[in-house]
Amino acid sequence: MLYDANQTPEQAARDKIDGRLRACGWHVQGKGLLDFNTDLGIAVREYQTPIGPADYVPKVKKRKQHGA
Numbered sequence: 001m002l003y004d005a006n007q008t009p010e011q012a013a014r015d016k017i018d019g020r021l022r023a024c025g026w027h028v029q030g031k032g033l034l035d036f037n038t039d040l041g042i043a044v045r046e047y048q049t050p051i052g053p054a055d056y057v058p059k060v061k062k063r064k065q066h067g068a
Contacts, residue, residue: 014045017056026058036061 007015018028027039031046040061047057 018045021056 021028021043026041026043028043031044034044042059044057044059047054
């Protein structure tokens with residue numbers, strides 16, 4: 001994967017992490033573009049929590065069980 005030479009180290013690291021998460025099947029979304037119906041596994045970048053922002057927060061949608 002090629003990176004822009006003008007990126008900050010943080011931006012380059014985020015691109016690398018995003019790529020690895022996608023390779024593992026996660027759908028990576030930014031905090032301003034959340035769509036929880038997109039996929040079963042979503043990784044939200046820069047998610048705000050009560051104690052400050054988290055770099056990534058995993059969100060997993062439960063599948064409905066048949067007959068339950």
